[in-house]
Amino acid sequence: MGEMYMKDLGIVICNFNKVDYLKVCLESLYKSNFENLTYDVIVVDNASTDGSPDFIKENYPQIILLENETNTGGSGGFDRGIRFTIKEEYEYVVLLDNDTLLEVNTIINLYTYIKNNSIVGAVGSKICTMDNPDIVQEMGSFIDFDDKFNMRLAFQAYKDDNSLPEMVSCDYVPACCMITTNEVLKKVGSFNTHHFIYWDDMDWCTRVKKAGYEIHAISNSRVFHKLGASNHTNTFGLYYFERNRIMFFLKYLEADKFDKFVNVICNWFITLSFFSNLKGNYAKPKSFLCAIDDLLIGNLGKQDDSIFIKEPEINIFDKYNLRNTDNIAIYMQKDMISNRRVYLYLKDFYKNITLYCDKKNYDLIKSNFDEEIVLQKEFLQNKFKTIFYVQEHILDFKEDKLFDDKYIFIDQFINVANLNEIKNLNSQYRMYEDIFKNIYQPVLYKKFKTIRDMFKNEN
Incomplete structure (x- = not known):
C-alpha cells in the first residue's frame, strides 16, 4: 500500500465486568496462530468493578489497557479502541467481544482473506454458540429494508457442517469477531457512540457498504460466543x-x-x-x-x-396442569428458529419428548436435530398426553380437523394457547x-x- 504501518494488527477487545470470560478469551487469543504478524492487543475497559483492569495489569502487562471512567457500552468501548488504532496506524484492526473463544486459526484466516480481497471492507467469522458448539449463531447477516425492517441472522440455529457455504456476502458482520483495515476506518470513521449497545456494528457496516466496499463472512474462521441478554x-x-x-x-x-x-x-x-x-x-x-x-x-x-424490571411471567406448566413425566410430542415446522427455541424451552421441563413433522420438512428437521424424528402418519398411532404445535407466531393459527384438546399451540416467543383459547x-x-x-x-x-x-x- 506504500504506507508505513506501526504493526500489522491492532486487536481491540471491549470489556465490562466479565473478567472470567475475558480470561478465557485472552488465553485462546494468545494461543492463536499469528504466523509472522506483528500485533498488539488493546483492551478497552468500561469502568469494570470486577477486577478486570487489575487482572490484565498483573497477568498481561504487554496488553495496551485503555480505561474508561464510565461505562460507555460496546459502542463507546469499540469507538475508543478504533480511534486508538487509527491514530497509532495499525494496518488491520480486529474487533472482538470479551465473551468469545477463538480457534487457533480464527484471526489468521480473517487476515489472509481481507488481505487477498481488496473489494472487501470487513470480514466476519462464523459464530457458534459456546454452550452448543456445533450450532451456528450466525454467519454473515442481512438487513431487511423492504419487509420486516429488522436484521436477519444467516444460518442461525443450523448445524455447523459441510453444507454451509465457504463465504457469505452480506450486509453486516458483528463486532463479536471481525477484521477491517486502517484505510476503511479512515474513510468511514469509528462506531457511533449514540447506540451504547446493539445496531452499532450494523450502522458501521452500512457506512462501509455505502463507501463502496463489500462485507463478507467466512466459514474457515470460527469463534464461539456466549449468548447474553435473552434471560435478562x-x-x-x-x-x-x-x-x-x-x-x-x-x-x-x-x-x-x-x-x-x-x-x-x-x-x-x-x-x-x-x-x-x-x-x-x-x-x-x-x-x-x-x-x-x-x-x-x-x-x-x-x-x-x-x-x-420485568414482572414474572405466568408459568405455562402450572397454567395447564402439565407434569414433567407426561409423554409429549413437539410438532415441528420449517422455521428452524421457532423449532429450536421451543425445543430448548420444553427440554428443560420434560423427560420424554418425541419430535415429529410432516414429510416435506423431514429432511430439514432430521439434519438439525440428533433426536429421532417421527413422520406425521406414524405419529397418529402414538398416544401423547400433550402435543405442542410449533408456529412462527401464534396468530398464524389455522383451524384443522386434526386438532383436539391435547394440542397446545406455541411460538418462538413462548406465547402459548390451548385450542379453546386460540379460537x-x-x-x-x-x-x-x-x-x-x-x-x-x-x-x-x-x-x-x-x-x-x-x-x-x-x-
Whole structure:
C-alpha cells in the first residue's frame, strides 16, 4: 500500500465486568496462530468493578489497557479502541467481544482473506454458540429494508457442517469477531457512540457498504460466543435493541418506504403489547414507548431510566396442569428458529419428548436435530398426553380437523394457547388492533416523522 504501518494488527477487545470470560478469551487469543504478524492487543475497559483492569495489569502487562471512567457500552468501548488504532496506524484492526473463544486459526484466516480481497471492507467469522458448539449463531447477516425492517441472522440455529457455504456476502458482520483495515476506518470513521449497545456494528457496516466496499463472512474462521441478554430480568436488551433499530432505519430508509416502516413497527408493537398484557408483563411495552420518546428528545447513549424490571411471567406448566413425566410430542415446522427455541424451552421441563413433522420438512428437521424424528402418519398411532404445535407466531393459527384438546399451540416467543383459547385469541387481537390503529398509530407516525427529520438535518 506504500504506507508505513506501526504493526500489522491492532486487536481491540471491549470489556465490562466479565473478567472470567475475558480470561478465557485472552488465553485462546494468545494461543492463536499469528504466523509472522506483528500485533498488539488493546483492551478497552468500561469502568469494570470486577477486577478486570487489575487482572490484565498483573497477568498481561504487554496488553495496551485503555480505561474508561464510565461505562460507555460496546459502542463507546469499540469507538475508543478504533480511534486508538487509527491514530497509532495499525494496518488491520480486529474487533472482538470479551465473551468469545477463538480457534487457533480464527484471526489468521480473517487476515489472509481481507488481505487477498481488496473489494472487501470487513470480514466476519462464523459464530457458534459456546454452550452448543456445533450450532451456528450466525454467519454473515442481512438487513431487511423492504419487509420486516429488522436484521436477519444467516444460518442461525443450523448445524455447523459441510453444507454451509465457504463465504457469505452480506450486509453486516458483528463486532463479536471481525477484521477491517486502517484505510476503511479512515474513510468511514469509528462506531457511533449514540447506540451504547446493539445496531452499532450494523450502522458501521452500512457506512462501509455505502463507501463502496463489500462485507463478507467466512466459514474457515470460527469463534464461539456466549449468548447474553435473552434471560435478562429487566428490559435492557429490548430497550437498546428497539431504540437503535428505529434510529437505524429512520436514518437510512428511503423516503418511499417510510409509511410501510411505521406500519411494520406499529404492528410489531401491537403484538408485543397485546401478548405482554396476556402474560402479565407490562415492562416491555413501557420500555419500548420510552425508547421512542428518548429518540424524540435526543436522549441517546446510556439511558438507565428507560429500563424496567420485568414482572414474572405466568408459568405455562402450572397454567395447564402439565407434569414433567407426561409423554409429549413437539410438532415441528420449517422455521428452524421457532423449532429450536421451543425445543430448548420444553427440554428443560420434560423427560420424554418425541419430535415429529410432516414429510416435506423431514429432511430439514432430521439434519438439525440428533433426536429421532417421527413422520406425521406414524405419529397418529402414538398416544401423547400433550402435543405442542410449533408456529412462527401464534396468530398464524389455522383451524384443522386434526386438532383436539391435547394440542397446545406455541411460538418462538413462548406465547402459548390451548385450542379453546386460540379460537378466541384472534378476535380479541383484532379489536385491540382496531383501537391502536385508529388512535395511537397516527401519533406514533408523527413522532417518527419528527425523528427522521432530525436525522436528516444532522446529515
